[in-house]
Amino acid sequence: MKIPKKISPDHIKDSIVGIRYTTKTPFEVAIGLFYKSLDNTFFYTNRPVGNKQPIAYQQIPLFYNEKIKIEIQPNSIVFSCLNEYISWGKFKPEIENVLLQLEKVNIIETYTRIGIRYINEYPNLDFKDCIKFSFTLGIPELNSDVYSFRSEFNVNDLMIILNLNNKVPVLSANPASNQMAITPSSYIDIDIIKDNINETEIKNLISYIEDLHIKEKEIFFNLLTEKYLETLNPTY
């Protein structure tokens, strides 16, 4: 199947890239060095975990610029778009830029795992004629309206976690009014992980990330029916 370069609307609720790393540097020291290595286009804040005021026993360090946010944990760096999805063409260079800056402090020993997760949200959509997924039960007259499906499978050396939610009731704000409303919403959530990579070079890491992104797109677009894909104005 031909994979589009772009669709509109893309319905992307979130795109997340997570990278695991190893280091011998204690985290409380590492975060200070990371802070110093990032240029002044990035802002820093931290968020107390839990509500044990006035002393917070744990803080989550958060970096961000206008486009992306970065959560750095003792063994992981998680990137996501701060507001709307900025397109892969803009997201990937942001990730690379950050990794190159963090590399300067020379404390990350190896990158051990990468993951890419895209969550697509479709308010008021029934997947029935939109995706190539269906299931039957022993009782033929039973047709499921609302379902949640989770599957994990391995393809080559990738682990793929697929979540499909069809018309689950979700409470959200009605943009036309001040009221909250329940909207039956469907989700396609694809998480692809490459583990045990043991990588030290950023350019190789970026290459792996790109491969995962291509795989993500392949799975996503192959999941859609041709008819539904046409309604998303694909460009090739």
Place this chain on the structure above:
Amino acid sequence: MNYPSEILPKINYKFITCDLFNHYLIRFTSSNKKEDLLDSISNQIKQEHICSPREHMNDLSTSLLGVYDILHVQIELTTQGKQKFGQDWIPNEQVTAPQYLSEFIINSGRGFWVILIKKIQGIPVDYTKSNITTPFTAKCVVKHTPMKWNYWHFSIRWELDDGMYWHELQDKERAKLAKRLASEARAIIAKFAEIEEPNYSQLEKEEYCK
């Protein structure tokens, strides 16, 4: 340009005391752009457009939407105009019309918010369960307070449980309640104010004419 006479008080007018539950109050805002007026997350009117720093939340000026319509919010009194026309109108008092440019101008950049009187009139304020030195109750009151420049001027005020109004209290007493009642005013207007022109009607003549 002539001042709109329909909003000036007339000798044969009286105070409006009838039920106004299904009428709207309108107040001007400094911008008429939706993105300036509404908070994009909550979809409610922004606090900065409820009341400017110079205004007082304890006695918020508005107008009754009806004869005073959406376009009238653009009328802005000059400093000279405020000195001459910015006082309370007394029944039977004859007033002259403000003069264009010297006493009033048209500010076309103004927008508005409206609020249904039913939503706020009598709304209770209850701070009796609070951990503060002076727990109290109060209620929101919409009162006709005609001005020389605008007969349709109404005030959103706060009546305390002893019958006094917040804005009438001495400075020290007024300040004690300021934080709580100002919060109430902000919250109530944020909750119920809208920036779209509603369907509205004019008040029947017998309600404001002798």
Place this chain on the structure above:
Amino acid sequence: MPRPANIFKFEFPLKSNGGIRVFKISDNDYPPFRYKSQFLCNEGTVNNLQSFYSNKKYILLKNLFRQQYIQLESYFEGINFEVANEKMAKSLNSLLETDPEIISMELTHDQSIFYTLKKGSFTFYLQHFLNDIDKDDDEATLIMFKGDDKLPSYAGSLTETMFVLNDTLLTNNLLKIEFLENELSF
């Protein structure tokens, strides 16, 4: 085979929906996969989406606070940005812990942060006053609506006010609670 004891989250049906169970999308809440250890799920890229989205809101609102402080700086004499920022982090974090569907904030010219929260059929307005810099716990007011009906308000310290907010949510089954599953019940 006996089911192992698990800590799991149980979300009560919202009364206003007449018993419909409403879900938030997060790994921990994915129905029916609440019992992670039971189903031996693999760990994904992000395992707690709720916390992840909450952190996003935290950043967006902190950013907004910084922009608004700059715009209103002249009204914040005597309260420097760092102090105000730290105070704001305290109230914002507490409010985000309630997992509201909507949260927004605005700085006011009377040196306060005015928060709007929506959760279920409730709307909360919390005003956090920043100008008592000598006190450890700032003053706050809380105004609450259920639908369009106004509830009694609260004023006191920020900590007390947050307690009242959380209590209101808990009383109205809008807060998740965690409890240990009893093996014997199966």
